[in-house]
Amino acid sequence: KQWYQRRVAVGTFFFFDIIIRFVTWPGFISFFKNIFNILDILSILPFYISVIAHTFHSEGEEEDDHEESTRKKYVILKMCRIFRIVRVFKFVKHSKDLIVIIKVLISSKKELGLLVILLGISTITFGSVMYYIEHESNGTMFPSIMAGCWWSLVTITTLGYGDIYPKTAGEVKG
Numbered sequence: 359k360q361w362y363q364r365r366v367a368v369g370t371f372f373f374f375d376i377i378i379r380f381v382t383w384p385g386f387i388s389f390f391k392n393i394f395n396i397l398d399i400l401s402i403l404p405f406y407i408s409v410i411a412h413t414f415h416s417e418g419e420e421e422d423d424h425e426e427s428t429r430k431k432y433v434i435l436k437m438c439r440i441f442r443i444v445r446v447f448k449f450v451k452h453s454k455d456l457i458v459i460i461k462v463l464i465s466s467k468k469e470l471g472l473l474v475i476l477l478g479i480s481t482i483t484f485g486s487v488m489y490y491i492e493h494e495s496n497g498t499m500f501p502s503i504m505a506g507c508w509w510s511l512v513t514i515t516t517l518g519y520g521d522i523y524p525k526t527a528g529e530v531k532g
Contacts (some may be wrong), residue, residue: 373406
């Protein structure tokens with residue numbers, strides 16, 4: 359109940375934000391030409407449809423049944439909630455540091471692409487090698503090449519979760 363009230367409060371805030379922008383926008387057509395306005399409307403639309411559905415659901419329905427039926431009926435509209443993430447990108451233009459980082463990333467896209475390709479090749483190579491070394495040992499943590507690739511990626515990027523690790527001492531089999 360408390361979570362629902364918070365959702366209503368936040369949804370109402372964004373509704374008034376869109377209304378104020380619409381009223382103060384220089385032209386009706388130009389408001390809908392701005393992609394951020396469309397994304398904001400699409401991101402808040404599922405909330406209001408769920409509020410309307412919540413308001414008009416029959417009294418005999420259980421709350422859980424109603425939530426499940428609403429979830430099934432409005433799957434596509436609920437997918438529009440993803441557009442909320444795009445709102446964050448509107449704030450990038452106000453930060454000089456973020457603009458510098460974006461320019462650096464754009465100017466080094468070839469090098470970053472090469473890095474990703476080399477990471478992919480190394481991951482597949484070392485993941486396959488570890489699978490073929492480890493797959494015959496008892497209690498192996500490498501049941502497939504993909505598990506080996508996961509281990510390789512985590513090890514190369516130095517994350518080291520420890521969920522998969524070699525059991526053998528790495529002896530050479532041939």
